[in-house]
Amino acid sequence: MALILNIETATKNCSVSLAKNGEIIAIKEMNNGNYSHAEKLHPFIVEILEEANTSTDKIDAVAVSKGPGSYTGLRIGVSAAKGLAFSFDKPLISIETLTSLAHAIKIEDGLIVPMIDARRMEVYAAVYDSNYSKTREIQAQIIDENSFQDELSKGKVYFLGDGAAKCKTLITHKNAVFIQDKFPSAKEMASLSFTKYKKNDIEDVAYFEPFYLKDFIAIPEKKKLF
Template sequence: MKILYLETSSKNCSVAISDNEKLLCLCEEVSENYKQSESLHTFVEWVLEGAGISMKDIQAVSLGKGPGSYTGLRIGAASAKGFCYGLKIPLIAVNSLESMMEPFLGKNYDYIVPLVDARRMEVYTAIYDGNTGEEIAATEAKILDEHSFTEFADKKIIFVGDGAKKAKEILQLPNAEFNESIYPSAQYLIKKTLEKIEKKDVEDIAYFEPFYLKDFHGVKKKKSED
Protein backbone atom coordinates (compact mmCIF):
# COMPACT_ATOMS: atom_id res chain seq x y z
CA MET A 1 0.00 0.00 0.00
CA LYS A 2 1.56 3.27 -1.12
CA ILE A 3 0.88 6.17 1.24
CA LEU A 4 1.67 9.89 0.94
CA TYR A 5 2.60 11.67 4.17
CA LEU A 6 2.38 15.42 4.76
CA GLU A 7 3.76 17.16 7.86
CA THR A 8 3.41 20.95 7.82
CA SER A 9 2.77 21.81 11.47
CA SER A 10 6.19 23.36 12.13
CA LYS A 11 9.13 25.10 10.44
CA ASN A 12 9.85 21.73 8.83
CA CYS A 13 7.90 21.26 5.59
CA SER A 14 8.08 17.48 5.27
CA VAL A 15 6.70 15.05 2.66
CA ALA A 16 7.26 11.30 2.36
CA ILE A 17 5.99 8.21 0.58
CA SER A 18 6.01 4.67 1.94
CA ASP A 19 5.11 1.26 0.58
CA ASN A 20 3.52 -0.13 3.73
CA GLU A 21 6.23 0.34 6.39
CA LYS A 22 9.09 0.85 3.91
CA LEU A 23 10.07 4.50 3.39
CA LEU A 24 10.47 5.08 -0.35
CA CYS A 25 11.32 8.78 -0.42
CA LEU A 26 11.52 11.77 1.93
CA CYS A 27 11.82 15.46 1.13
CA GLU A 28 11.90 18.08 3.88
CA GLU A 29 13.34 21.48 4.71
CA VAL A 30 13.42 23.47 7.92
CA SER A 31 12.88 27.17 7.29
CA GLU A 32 12.44 30.03 9.73
CA ASN A 33 10.03 31.56 7.20
CA TYR A 34 7.56 28.64 7.14
CA LYS A 35 7.75 27.79 3.42
CA GLN A 36 4.81 25.36 3.28
CA SER A 37 2.80 27.46 0.83
CA GLU A 38 5.80 27.67 -1.53
CA SER A 39 7.31 24.22 -1.08
CA LEU A 40 4.63 21.65 -0.28
CA HIS A 41 3.44 20.80 -3.78
CA THR A 42 6.98 20.89 -5.15
CA PHE A 43 8.05 18.42 -2.45
CA VAL A 44 5.09 16.17 -3.35
CA GLU A 45 6.26 16.14 -6.98
CA TRP A 46 9.83 15.35 -5.88
CA VAL A 47 8.90 12.42 -3.63
CA LEU A 48 6.66 10.92 -6.34
CA GLU A 49 9.56 11.17 -8.76
CA GLY A 50 11.98 9.78 -6.19
CA ALA A 51 9.69 6.84 -5.44
CA GLY A 52 9.16 6.21 -9.15
CA ILE A 53 5.38 6.40 -8.97
CA SER A 54 2.60 8.79 -9.95
CA MET A 55 -0.16 10.39 -7.90
CA LYS A 56 -2.71 7.84 -9.11
CA ASP A 57 -0.65 5.10 -7.39
CA ILE A 58 -1.21 6.68 -3.96
CA GLN A 59 -3.77 4.70 -1.93
CA ALA A 60 -4.03 6.89 1.19
CA VAL A 61 -2.85 10.25 2.54
CA SER A 62 -1.58 10.69 6.08
CA LEU A 63 -1.39 14.13 7.66
CA GLY A 64 0.42 15.35 10.75
CA LYS A 65 -2.65 17.06 12.21
CA GLY A 66 -0.91 19.29 14.76
CA PRO A 67 -0.72 20.99 17.15
CA GLY A 68 1.55 23.63 15.69
CA SER A 69 1.55 26.51 13.25
CA TYR A 70 -2.00 27.58 12.40
CA THR A 71 -1.10 28.58 8.83
CA GLY A 72 1.05 25.51 8.25
CA LEU A 73 -1.72 23.22 9.45
CA ARG A 74 -4.27 24.95 7.21
CA ILE A 75 -2.06 24.47 4.16
CA GLY A 76 -1.35 20.82 4.94
CA ALA A 77 -4.98 19.98 5.65
CA ALA A 78 -6.25 21.70 2.51
CA SER A 79 -3.74 19.82 0.36
CA ALA A 80 -4.41 16.46 2.02
CA LYS A 81 -8.17 16.84 1.66
CA GLY A 82 -7.76 17.90 -1.98
CA PHE A 83 -5.69 14.83 -2.79
CA CYS A 84 -8.16 12.53 -1.02
CA TYR A 85 -11.19 14.07 -2.73
CA GLY A 86 -9.57 13.90 -6.15
CA LEU A 87 -8.30 10.33 -5.83
CA LYS A 88 -11.19 9.05 -3.67
CA ILE A 89 -8.77 7.65 -1.10
CA PRO A 90 -8.83 7.74 2.73
CA LEU A 91 -7.31 10.42 4.95
CA ILE A 92 -5.48 9.41 8.12
CA ALA A 93 -4.51 12.03 10.72
CA VAL A 94 -1.76 11.56 13.31
CA ASN A 95 -0.85 13.82 16.24
CA SER A 96 2.31 15.66 15.16
CA LEU A 97 3.85 15.26 18.63
CA GLU A 98 3.87 11.50 18.11
CA SER A 99 6.17 11.88 15.11
CA MET A 100 8.63 13.78 17.33
CA MET A 101 8.58 11.00 19.91
CA GLU A 102 9.09 8.12 17.46
CA PRO A 103 12.92 8.42 16.92
CA PHE A 104 13.59 8.16 20.67
CA LEU A 105 11.53 5.07 21.46
CA GLY A 106 13.46 2.19 23.01
CA LYS A 107 16.52 4.36 23.75
CA ASN A 108 16.41 3.80 27.53
CA TYR A 109 14.38 6.89 28.37
CA ASP A 110 11.61 6.57 30.96
CA TYR A 111 9.66 9.36 29.29
CA ILE A 112 9.79 11.30 26.03
CA VAL A 113 8.32 14.81 26.06
CA PRO A 114 7.88 16.69 22.77
CA LEU A 115 7.86 20.47 23.18
CA VAL A 116 6.61 22.64 20.32
CA ASP A 117 7.46 26.30 20.82
CA ALA A 118 4.42 28.55 21.14
CA ARG A 119 4.36 32.12 22.39
CA ARG A 120 6.54 33.38 25.22
CA MET A 121 7.01 30.54 27.74
CA GLU A 122 4.21 28.43 26.31
CA VAL A 123 4.67 25.08 24.56
CA TYR A 124 2.47 22.40 23.06
CA THR A 125 3.37 19.17 24.78
CA ALA A 126 2.42 15.63 25.74
CA ILE A 127 4.21 12.88 27.67
CA TYR A 128 4.96 9.44 26.24
CA ASP A 129 6.34 6.23 27.74
CA GLY A 130 9.92 5.89 26.51
CA ASN A 131 9.61 2.18 25.75
CA THR A 132 6.07 1.61 24.51
CA GLY A 133 5.18 5.05 23.15
CA GLU A 134 1.98 4.97 25.19
CA GLU A 135 0.55 8.40 25.91
CA ILE A 136 1.03 9.18 29.62
CA ALA A 137 -0.31 12.74 29.54
CA ALA A 138 -2.56 14.14 26.82
CA THR A 139 -1.59 16.94 24.45
CA GLU A 140 -1.96 20.38 26.01
CA ALA A 141 -0.77 23.98 25.82
CA LYS A 142 1.46 24.47 28.85
CA ILE A 143 3.17 27.49 30.38
CA LEU A 144 6.66 26.48 31.48
CA ASP A 145 8.07 27.52 34.85
CA GLU A 146 10.67 26.13 37.24
CA HIS A 147 8.07 23.76 38.74
CA SER A 148 7.10 22.14 35.43
CA PHE A 149 7.64 18.38 35.17
CA THR A 150 9.20 18.20 38.66
CA GLU A 151 7.26 14.97 39.29
CA PHE A 152 9.76 13.35 36.90
CA ALA A 153 12.89 14.66 38.66
CA ASP A 154 14.18 11.15 39.44
CA LYS A 155 13.38 9.73 35.99
CA LYS A 156 15.42 9.60 32.82
CA ILE A 157 13.51 11.98 30.58
CA ILE A 158 14.22 13.66 27.25
CA PHE A 159 12.61 16.86 25.99
CA VAL A 160 12.59 17.14 22.20
CA GLY A 161 11.62 19.91 19.81
CA ASP A 162 12.21 23.62 19.32
CA GLY A 163 10.51 24.30 22.67
CA ALA A 164 13.29 22.38 24.44
CA LYS A 165 15.56 25.41 24.22
CA LYS A 166 13.53 27.53 26.61
CA ALA A 167 12.76 24.46 28.72
CA LYS A 168 16.48 23.84 29.20
CA GLU A 169 16.92 27.37 30.56
CA ILE A 170 14.21 27.08 33.19
CA LEU A 171 13.55 23.46 34.20
CA GLN A 172 15.21 22.14 37.35
CA LEU A 173 15.66 18.50 36.31
CA PRO A 174 19.14 17.01 36.85
CA ASN A 175 18.48 13.80 34.90
CA ALA A 176 16.86 15.45 31.89
CA GLU A 177 18.24 15.60 28.36
CA PHE A 178 17.27 18.18 25.76
CA ASN A 179 17.27 17.87 21.96
CA GLU A 180 16.33 21.16 20.31
CA SER A 181 16.87 20.07 16.70
CA ILE A 182 13.86 17.78 16.34
CA TYR A 183 10.80 18.82 14.33
CA PRO A 184 7.74 16.81 13.31
CA SER A 185 8.71 14.76 10.25
CA ALA A 186 6.63 12.87 7.68
CA GLN A 187 8.93 9.83 7.89
CA TYR A 188 7.86 9.21 11.50
CA LEU A 189 4.13 9.13 10.70
CA ILE A 190 4.40 5.70 9.07
CA LYS A 191 4.02 3.38 12.06
CA LYS A 192 1.02 5.14 13.59
CA THR A 193 -0.61 5.57 10.16
CA LEU A 194 -0.46 1.84 9.44
CA GLU A 195 -1.93 1.11 12.88
CA LYS A 196 -4.83 3.45 12.14
CA ILE A 197 -5.43 1.92 8.70
CA GLU A 198 -5.51 -1.53 10.31
CA LYS A 199 -8.20 -0.28 12.70
CA LYS A 200 -10.02 1.55 9.87
CA ASP A 201 -9.52 4.74 11.89
CA VAL A 202 -9.85 7.22 9.04
CA GLU A 203 -11.11 10.80 8.91
CA ASP A 204 -14.34 12.17 7.47
CA ILE A 205 -12.77 14.33 4.77
CA ALA A 206 -15.71 16.75 4.58
CA TYR A 207 -15.56 17.62 8.29
CA PHE A 208 -11.89 17.13 9.14
CA GLU A 209 -10.11 20.02 10.83
CA PRO A 210 -6.49 20.08 12.04
CA PHE A 211 -5.72 19.87 15.75
CA TYR A 212 -5.16 23.57 16.40
CA LEU A 213 -5.33 23.12 20.18
CA LYS A 214 -5.97 26.85 20.56
CA ASP A 215 -8.04 29.36 18.63
CA PHE A 216 -6.17 31.49 16.14
CA HIS A 217 -5.73 35.11 17.18
CA GLY A 218 -4.81 37.35 14.31
CA VAL A 219 -3.15 40.70 14.79
CA LYS A 220 -5.35 43.58 13.76
CA LYS A 221 -3.59 46.30 11.85
CA LYS A 222 -3.92 49.77 13.23
CA LYS A 223 -5.73 52.21 11.05
CA SER A 224 -3.39 54.83 9.66
CA GLU A 225 -4.10 58.33 10.83
CA ASP A 226 -4.97 60.92 8.22
Protein backbone atom coordinates in the same frame (compact mmCIF):
# COMPACT_ATOMS: atom_id res chain seq x y z
CA MET B 1 0.79 -3.52 -0.10
CA ALA B 2 0.03 -0.01 1.13
CA LEU B 3 1.55 3.05 -0.51
CA ILE B 4 0.93 6.08 1.72
CA LEU B 5 1.73 9.74 1.14
CA ASN B 6 2.61 11.48 4.44
CA ILE B 7 2.39 15.26 4.88
CA GLU B 8 3.85 17.20 7.85
CA THR B 9 3.45 20.99 8.09
CA ALA B 10 2.66 21.62 11.77
CA THR B 11 5.95 23.45 12.43
CA LYS B 12 8.58 25.18 10.29
CA ASN B 13 9.63 21.80 8.88
CA CYS B 14 7.89 21.27 5.55
CA SER B 15 8.09 17.50 5.13
CA VAL B 16 6.62 14.95 2.72
CA SER B 17 7.31 11.23 2.48
CA LEU B 18 6.12 8.27 0.48
CA ALA B 19 6.14 4.96 2.32
CA LYS B 20 5.40 1.38 1.33
CA ASN B 21 4.10 -0.79 4.16
CA GLY B 22 5.48 1.71 6.66
CA GLU B 23 8.96 1.92 5.12
CA ILE B 24 10.17 5.18 3.57
CA ILE B 25 10.90 4.99 -0.15
CA ALA B 26 11.15 8.75 -0.78
CA ILE B 27 11.26 11.83 1.45
CA LYS B 28 11.68 15.54 0.92
CA GLU B 29 11.80 18.14 3.66
CA MET B 30 13.13 21.59 4.45
CA ASN B 31 13.44 23.48 7.71
CA ASN B 32 15.14 26.80 7.01
CA GLY B 33 13.67 28.69 9.96
CA ASN B 34 10.76 30.06 7.94
CA TYR B 35 7.28 28.85 7.11
CA SER B 36 7.75 27.89 3.47
CA HIS B 37 4.89 25.40 3.20
CA ALA B 38 2.83 27.44 0.74
CA GLU B 39 5.74 27.50 -1.73
CA LYS B 40 7.33 24.10 -1.08
CA LEU B 41 4.62 21.57 -0.17
CA HIS B 42 3.17 20.86 -3.61
CA PRO B 43 6.55 20.79 -5.40
CA PHE B 44 7.80 18.35 -2.74
CA ILE B 45 4.81 16.07 -3.36
CA VAL B 46 5.47 16.10 -7.11
CA GLU B 47 9.18 15.44 -6.58
CA ILE B 48 8.83 12.41 -4.33
CA LEU B 49 6.19 10.86 -6.59
CA GLU B 50 8.55 11.30 -9.53
CA GLU B 51 11.44 9.88 -7.51
CA ALA B 52 9.36 6.80 -6.69
CA ASN B 53 8.21 6.57 -10.32
CA THR B 54 4.55 6.64 -9.35
CA SER B 55 1.59 9.02 -9.38
CA THR B 56 -1.06 10.26 -6.99
CA ASP B 57 -3.73 7.91 -8.31
CA LYS B 58 -1.50 4.94 -7.44
CA ILE B 59 -1.21 5.69 -3.72
CA ASP B 60 -3.49 3.90 -1.25
CA ALA B 61 -3.97 6.66 1.32
CA VAL B 62 -2.96 10.19 2.33
CA ALA B 63 -1.78 10.88 5.88
CA VAL B 64 -1.44 14.30 7.45
CA SER B 65 -0.10 15.67 10.72
CA LYS B 66 -3.20 16.89 12.57
CA GLY B 67 -1.63 19.19 15.18
CA PRO B 68 -1.25 20.95 17.45
CA GLY B 69 1.10 23.40 15.80
CA SER B 70 1.16 26.44 13.57
CA TYR B 71 -2.34 27.51 12.57
CA THR B 72 -1.29 28.45 9.05
CA GLY B 73 0.98 25.45 8.63
CA LEU B 74 -1.74 23.03 9.68
CA ARG B 75 -4.30 24.67 7.39
CA ILE B 76 -1.97 24.31 4.41
CA GLY B 77 -1.11 20.67 5.11
CA VAL B 78 -4.64 19.56 5.92
CA SER B 79 -6.10 21.40 2.92
CA ALA B 80 -3.61 19.69 0.60
CA ALA B 81 -4.23 16.27 2.13
CA LYS B 82 -8.01 16.63 1.97
CA GLY B 83 -7.82 17.84 -1.62
CA LEU B 84 -5.76 14.84 -2.70
CA ALA B 85 -7.88 12.35 -0.75
CA PHE B 86 -11.10 13.75 -2.20
CA SER B 87 -9.83 14.12 -5.77
CA PHE B 88 -8.46 10.58 -5.99
CA ASP B 89 -10.98 8.94 -3.64
CA LYS B 90 -8.32 7.84 -1.15
CA PRO B 91 -8.63 7.35 2.63
CA LEU B 92 -7.46 10.23 4.82
CA ILE B 93 -5.39 9.34 7.89
CA SER B 94 -4.49 11.81 10.65
CA ILE B 95 -1.47 11.54 12.94
CA GLU B 96 -1.03 13.49 16.19
CA THR B 97 1.95 15.77 15.70
CA LEU B 98 3.38 15.22 19.18
CA THR B 99 3.09 11.44 18.87
CA SER B 100 5.04 11.59 15.63
CA LEU B 101 7.66 13.83 17.27
CA ALA B 102 8.02 11.47 20.22
CA HIS B 103 9.00 8.70 17.79
CA ALA B 104 11.98 10.79 16.63
CA ILE B 105 13.98 9.30 19.52
CA LYS B 106 14.26 5.86 21.07
CA ILE B 107 14.97 5.38 24.79
CA GLU B 108 15.35 2.34 27.02
CA ASP B 109 13.86 3.92 30.12
CA GLY B 110 12.36 7.22 31.24
CA LEU B 111 9.84 9.57 29.67
CA ILE B 112 9.66 11.52 26.42
CA VAL B 113 8.23 15.03 26.34
CA PRO B 114 7.82 16.36 22.79
CA MET B 115 7.21 20.11 22.72
CA ILE B 116 6.02 22.52 20.07
CA ASP B 117 6.63 26.23 20.52
CA ALA B 118 3.42 28.15 21.18
CA ARG B 119 5.10 31.58 21.55
CA ARG B 120 6.46 33.34 24.63
CA MET B 121 6.97 30.74 27.38
CA GLU B 122 4.07 28.55 26.29
CA VAL B 123 4.38 25.15 24.63
CA TYR B 124 2.16 22.36 23.40
CA ALA B 125 3.39 19.23 25.14
CA ALA B 126 2.48 15.66 26.03
CA VAL B 127 4.26 12.90 27.95
CA TYR B 128 5.08 9.42 26.62
CA ASP B 129 6.81 6.42 28.13
CA SER B 130 9.60 4.45 26.47
CA ASN B 131 7.01 2.42 24.54
CA TYR B 132 5.42 5.62 23.17
CA SER B 133 2.28 5.16 25.26
CA LYS B 134 0.85 8.51 26.29
CA THR B 135 1.01 9.03 30.07
CA ARG B 136 -0.27 12.61 29.96
CA GLU B 137 -2.56 14.12 27.38
CA ILE B 138 -1.62 17.07 25.19
CA GLN B 139 -1.74 20.43 26.95
CA ALA B 140 -0.94 24.04 26.23
CA GLN B 141 1.14 25.11 29.22
CA ILE B 142 3.28 27.95 30.47
CA ILE B 143 6.77 26.71 31.34
CA ASP B 144 8.39 27.69 34.65
CA GLU B 145 10.92 26.19 37.04
CA ASN B 146 8.28 23.84 38.50
CA SER B 147 7.18 22.32 35.19
CA PHE B 148 7.33 18.51 34.96
CA GLN B 149 8.64 18.14 38.52
CA ASP B 150 6.59 14.97 39.13
CA GLU B 151 7.99 13.32 36.01
CA LEU B 152 11.56 14.46 36.71
CA SER B 153 11.46 13.11 40.27
CA LYS B 154 10.92 9.60 38.91
CA GLY B 155 13.79 9.41 36.40
CA LYS B 156 15.15 10.73 33.13
CA VAL B 157 12.89 12.95 31.05
CA TYR B 158 13.85 13.64 27.43
CA PHE B 159 12.65 16.98 26.07
CA LEU B 160 12.66 17.56 22.31
CA GLY B 161 11.14 19.77 19.65
CA ASP B 162 11.29 23.49 18.94
CA GLY B 163 9.51 24.21 22.22
CA ALA B 164 12.19 22.51 24.31
CA ALA B 165 15.02 24.95 23.58
CA LYS B 166 13.43 27.82 25.51
CA CYS B 167 12.79 25.55 28.51
CA LYS B 168 16.43 24.67 29.09
CA THR B 169 17.19 27.68 31.30
CA LEU B 170 14.13 27.06 33.49
CA ILE B 171 14.02 23.27 33.77
CA THR B 172 17.38 22.56 35.39
CA HIS B 173 16.65 19.28 37.19
CA LYS B 174 19.47 16.72 36.93
CA ASN B 175 17.12 14.25 35.22
CA ALA B 176 16.23 16.65 32.40
CA VAL B 177 17.81 15.79 29.05
CA PHE B 178 17.37 18.22 26.14
CA ILE B 179 17.68 16.86 22.60
CA GLN B 180 18.31 19.37 19.84
CA ASP B 181 17.44 19.38 16.15
CA LYS B 182 14.37 17.17 16.36
CA PHE B 183 11.22 18.30 14.60
CA PRO B 184 7.95 16.67 13.53
CA SER B 185 8.73 14.89 10.26
CA ALA B 186 6.99 12.80 7.63
CA LYS B 187 9.71 10.23 8.32
CA GLU B 188 8.23 9.22 11.68
CA MET B 189 4.72 9.40 10.25
CA ALA B 190 5.40 6.45 7.93
CA SER B 191 5.02 3.61 10.42
CA LEU B 192 2.25 5.38 12.33
CA SER B 193 0.10 5.96 9.25
CA PHE B 194 0.61 2.37 8.11
CA THR B 195 -0.61 1.09 11.49
CA LYS B 196 -3.74 3.22 11.20
CA TYR B 197 -4.26 2.14 7.60
CA LYS B 198 -4.27 -1.54 8.60
CA LYS B 199 -6.91 -0.78 11.24
CA ASN B 200 -8.97 1.29 8.78
CA ASP B 201 -8.63 4.16 11.27
CA ILE B 202 -9.46 6.95 8.84
CA GLU B 203 -11.07 10.39 8.87
CA ASP B 204 -14.17 11.77 7.19
CA VAL B 205 -12.63 13.91 4.46
CA ALA B 206 -15.56 16.32 4.38
CA TYR B 207 -15.54 17.14 8.10
CA PHE B 208 -11.97 16.62 9.27
CA GLU B 209 -10.29 19.69 10.77
CA PRO B 210 -6.84 20.20 12.31
CA PHE B 211 -6.38 19.92 16.07
CA TYR B 212 -5.41 23.48 16.99
CA LEU B 213 -5.70 23.00 20.78
CA LYS B 214 -6.21 26.75 21.16
CA ASP B 215 -8.42 29.13 19.22
CA PHE B 216 -6.64 31.16 16.57
CA ILE B 217 -6.37 34.84 17.50
CA ALA B 218 -5.59 37.26 14.69
CA ILE B 219 -3.23 40.08 15.66
CA PRO B 220 -4.33 43.40 14.14
CA GLU B 221 -1.82 45.02 11.87
CA LYS B 222 -0.24 48.08 13.39
CA LYS B 223 -1.29 51.31 11.76
CA LYS B 224 1.42 53.38 10.16
CA LEU B 225 1.82 56.86 11.60
CA PHE B 226 3.06 58.35 8.33
